[in-house]
Amino acid sequence: MASIDHVFVTHAHLDHVACIPFLVDSVGYLRARPLTVHGSKETIRVLREHIFNWHIWPDFTTIPSADRPYLCYEPFRLGEPIELNGRSVAAIPANHVVPAVGFHLNSGKGSLIFSGDTTRNPALWRYVNKIENLRYLIIETAFPDKEHDVAIASKHLCPSMLAAELAQLERPAEILITHLKPGESELTMREIHSQVGRFRPRMLLHGESFDF
DSSP: OTTOOEEEOSOOOHHHHTHHHHHHHHHGGGOSSOEEEEEOHHHHHHIIIIISSSSSSOOTTSSSOSSSOSEEEEEOOTTOOEEETTEEEEEEEOOOSSSOEEEEEEOSSOEEEEOOSOSSOHHHHHHHTTOTTEEEEEEEOOSOGGGHHHHHHHTOOOHHHHHHHHTTOOSOOEEEEEOOOTTSHHHHHHHHHHHHGGGOOEEOOTTOOOOO
């Protein structure tokens, strides 16, 4: 964990930020520089006000001192690439119940798109279809079709909605499915395969790495 220098956050929901406080607390003292958390202004505001606020968790931007903190924030703007070790990361549009983004990782040789938490999102496809070196598309599908109404209310995707989204994809890519709800992942993947099998989608696995 001490080798992690940068964390990119799509939005402020607990399942996306819960590990950051424990990460900083566990290895901050082992690091020579602060952990940088990249997020939108809205997401960083939530982290400051509701997590690292001395009530839920200490403010590690001032520990052990304001001059040498364990944690710092770096706000980003939509579409502006951040260069890291010869690669770039750019926030891309997402459509969720709170301000949210996805990410475009680009090595120059290849690109990976991570949708983040999103529902139907025409802006995503306008962006994706311009990427000439697209290799991977990681996209969420949180619910099976029997919970279509829940997916709509929570601004997530279900397989029928995913099919409508992928119909807008104009470039070849390896499709990986994420954010499957525990206990319903097998059902959801069966429905995905029945509706968008031509894309040969597969479930994103824990611990997978991508070299591109």
